[in-house]
Amino acid sequence: QVQLRESGPGLVKPSETLSLSCTVSGGSISTYYWSWIRQPPGKGLEWIGYIYYSGSTNYNPSLRSRVTISVDTSKKQFSLKLSSVTAADTALYYCARGGDLWSGLTQFDYWGQGTLVTVSS
Amino acid sequence: SYELTQPLSVSVALGQTARITCGGNNIGSKNVHWYQQKPGQAPVLVIYRDSTRPSGIPERFSGSSSGNTATLTISRAQAGDEADYYCQVWDSSTVVFGGGTNLTVL
Numbered sequence: 001q002v003q004l005r006e007s008g009p010g011l012v013k014p015s016e017t018l019s020l021s022c023t024v025s026g027g028s029i030s031t032y033y034w035s036w037i038r039q040p041p042g043k044g045l046e047w048i049g050y051i052y053y054s055g056s057t058n059y060n061p062s063l064r065s066r067v068t069i070s071v072d073t074s075k076k077q078f079s080l081k082l083s084s085v086t087a088a089d090t091a092l093y094y095c096a097r098g099g100d101l102w103s104g105l106t107q108f109d110y111w112g113q114g115t116l117v118t119v120s121s
Numbered sequence: 122s123y124e125l126t127q128p129l130s131v132s133v134a135l136g137q138t139a140r141i142t143c144g145g146n147n148i149g150s151k152n153v154h155w156y157q158q159k160p161g162q163a164p165v166l167v168i169y170r171d172s173t174r175p176s177g178i179p180e181r182f183s184g185s186s187s188g189n190t191a192t193l194t195i196s197r198a199q200a201g202d203e204a205d206y207y208c209q210v211w212d213s214s215t216v217v218f219g220g221g222t223n224l225t226v227l
Contacts, residue, residue: 035216045156045164045207047216058214061122094163098216105211107154107169114163 002027004095004112012089012119018082022095022112029053029076033099035108036069036080038091046091050098050105051078085119092116123212125219132225133198141222143191143208151210153191155184158221159204167206168193198226 008020022034036048049059051069059067063082071078082089093115096108126144133139143153153171156164166175168184171191181196195202203226208219 037216044205044221045209045218047218050216060215105214106152107166108156108164108209109166109169109175111163111165 002097002110004097004110006093006095006112006115008115008117010116010118012085012117013121014086014119015084018080018085018089018117018119020080020093020095020115020117021077022079024076024078024097029071029073029078031101032097033105034071034078035096035098037094037096037108037111038089039094039114040088040091048080048082048093087119090117090119123210123217125208125210125217127206127208127219127222129220130223130225132227133195134227135200136197139195139198139202139224139226141193141195141206141224143193143219144189145191145210145217146189148189148191148210149187151186151212153184153186154209155193156207156209157202157204158207164207195224198224200226202226 003025005023012018030053033050035050049069051057051071066083068081095112097110098108099105155168157167158164167178167182171186172184183194205221207221
C-alpha cells in the first residue's frame with residue numbers, strides 16, 4: 001500500500017521560505033507524477049504544482065513565481081519550497097500522487113495526511 | 122483560466138439520492154475526478170474518469186459527465202456520507218478543483 005508522509009516546520013515567519021518534504025513508501029516514486037496541494041483553514045483545495053519523477057515540473061500560474069518543487073528518487077522524496085510567504089499561505093499542505101507514465105496526468109489516488117503550516121512572526 | 126463551479130451545499134434525506142453538480146465549459150470533454158473529504162481527514166478519491174469507482178468505494182457512489190456539467194450521485198445516502206465533495210480536472214497540464222460542496226444528510 002502506497003503511503004505518503006509530509007514533513008517540515010509547522011511555523012514559518014513572514015517573508016521567509018516554506019520548505020516541506022514528502023516521503024513515499026510502499027511503492028515506487030519512479031514513473032509517477034507527484035503534486036503538492038494546499039487547503040487554507042475552512043477553505044477549499046488549491047493545487048500548487050507537480051513534478052514528474054524525471055524532474056519535469058509544472059506549477060499553478062498564481063504561485064509560479066514563488067514555487068519550486070524538486071525530487072530525490074534515491075530517497076523516494078519530493079520537496080516543496082514556497083518563498084516570500086505571507087499569512088495567506090497558512091494552510092494544510094498535502095502531497096499526493098496524480099498520474100503515471102502510461103496514463104499521464106490523472107486522478108490523485110494517494111494522499112498524505114497533511115501538515116499544517118502557519119505563517120506568523 | 123478554466124473554472125469549475127459547485128453548489129456550496131446540498132442536503133439529502135437519509136436513504137434518498139444526493140446529486141452534486143460540477144459545472145465547467147465543455148467539461149464533458151475532460152476526465153472528471155471526485156473526492157470526499159471528512160473533517161480532519163485528507164481527501165479520498167471516490168470517482169475517477171467521470172464514472173469509475175476505485176476499489177473499496179461503495180456502489181452507491183456513481184458519476185456522469187456530459188456537456189457543461191458533471192454529476193456525482195450518492196444513492197441511499199447514509200449519515201457517514203456527510204462530507205465536503207470536490208470535483209477536479211486537468212486543464213493545460215494544470216489542476217483545477219471545484220470550490221467544494223458540503224453534503225448534509227438529514
